[in-house]
Amino acid sequence: MAEALTSIPLTSLPRISQGKVRDLFSLPNDENPTLLFVTSDRISAYDVILKNGIPTKGAILTLLSAKWFEVLSSRVPGLKHHFLHLGPPPASGLSQDEQQMLRGRSMTVRRLKIFPIEAIVRGYVTGSAWAEYQKTQTIHGLPQPAGLKRCERLPKTIYTPSTKAELGDKDVNISPDEARGIVGDKYASRLEELALNCYNAGAAYAEERGIIIADTKFEFGLDEETDEIYLVDEVLTPDSSRFWSKADYESGRDQDSFDKQILRNWLTENGLKGKPDVEMTPDVVEKTKGRYTEVFKLMTGESLEVVLERTGN
Ligand SMILES: Nc1ncnc2c1ncn2[C@@H]1O[C@H](COP(=O)(O)OP(=O)(O)O)[C@@H](O)[C@H]1O
Numbered sequence: 249m250a251e252a253l254t255s256i257p258l259t260s261l262p263r264i265s266q267g268k269v270r271d272l273f274s275l276p277n278d279e280n281p282t283l284l285f286v287t288s289d290r291i292s293a294y295d296v297i298l299k300n301g302i303p304t305k306g307a308i309l310t311l312l313s314a315k316w317f318e319v320l321s322s323r324v325p326g327l328k329h330h331f332l333h334l335g336p337p338p339a340s341g342l343s344q345d346e347q348q349m350l351r352g353r354s355m356t357v358r359r360l361k362i363f364p365i366e367a368i369v370r371g372y373v374t375g376s377a378w379a380e381y382q383k384t385q386t387i388h389g390l391p392q393p394a395g396l397k398r399c400e401r402l403p404k405t406i407y408t409p410s411t412k413a414e415l416g417d418k419d420v421n422i423s424p425d426e427a428r429g430i431v432g433d434k435y436a437s438r439l440e441e442l443a444l445n446c447y448n449a450g451a452a453y454a455e456e457r458g459i460i461i462a463d464t465k466f467e468f469g470l471d472e473e474t475d476e477i478y479l480v481d482e483v484l485t486p487d488s489s490r491f492w493s494k495a496d497y498e499s500g501r502d503q504d505s506f507d508k509q510i511l512r513n514w515l516t517e518n519g520l521k522g523k524p525d526v527e528m529t530p531d532v533v534e535k536t537k538g539r540y541t542e543v544f545k546l547m548t549g550e551s552l553e554v555v556l557e558r559t560g561n
């Protein structure tokens with residue numbers, strides 16, 4: 249199995265930031281500022297990055313997001329997004345080795361001013377929303393009907409934002425009104441509408457392929473020159489969403505999801521939850537890779553190898 253790439257050894261471009269999973273590099277561009285958005289094979293759980301990574305995860309997340317930008321563009325009226333093309337621009341001066349290292353895992357995007365909230369949308373009650381519902385019959389402060397079961401479909405899809413914490417901090421769930429206070433009246437309603445429309449379009453597309461998108465997180469950015477809102481970041485991946493198998497779904501119990509659940513369970517069972525510098529066993533790596541690979545195939549209808557071959561970079 250190919251080695252996981254947990255750091256991005258790219259020196260030909262200035263690195264402007266590093267998140268839990270991605271490194272961002274600035275690209276020379278006269279007209280619109282652009283970025284090379286590079287996804288590593290790093291994986292985080294409970295807000296901590298694991299010591300080793302999941303081979304090919306960076307390409308899976310990149311190529312799946314690229315697919316979603318295409319699908320959502322045609323299904324969400326008026327949607328603008330940051331994706332320009334896969335890979336770096338042709339004349340960006342990268343070495344052969346660097347280009348090979350980036351294969352499948354980079355995209356050129358518009359550089360935008362990111363709204364400091366996570367635009368979470370929920371179609372089902374699970375995770376922190378289920379915990380809150382059991383206590384107060386609300387989700388992010390929004391009143392819900394009585395008698396919902398664990399993982400049940402919500403009567404209405406809801407927009408449930410959170411704060412966007414700095415690296416190392418935890419996001420905090422907030423109400424749409426609190427989000428309005430953070431992003432301002434001018435943009436709040438449009439962000440909510442776009443997030444709901446993207447979720448609804450994505451959930452319908454996934455359901456045709458046997459996958460339930462229980463919830464997801466979007467990020468949006470602003471082009472300050474034109475005052476237009478863009479969908480940014482990764483989109484509808486197993487890192488940003490909970491994906492369940494439609495065939496196995498049953499409310500009233502927890503669901504197996506196509507994401508980091510194997511890793512989360514292993515961390516909890518071994519008392520490693522939240523600890524730094526944890527190294528996953530080869531078995532956990534292999535099984536997690538299997539889940540990401542499987543969801544890619546289900547969602548796109550093609551294997552990763554086929555898409556990599558076709559897109560080249
Ligand atoms: N078009 C864009 N312009 C500028 N920043 C972006 C853009 N799209 C995404 N980002 C930012 O890039 C970072 C992605 O890296 P990631 O490792 O996912 O970070 P995090 O640890 O915050 O999840 C996020 O901070 C996100 O807000």
Ligand SMILES: [Mg+2]
Nearest residue numbers: 267268269481
């Ligand atoms: Mg992220």
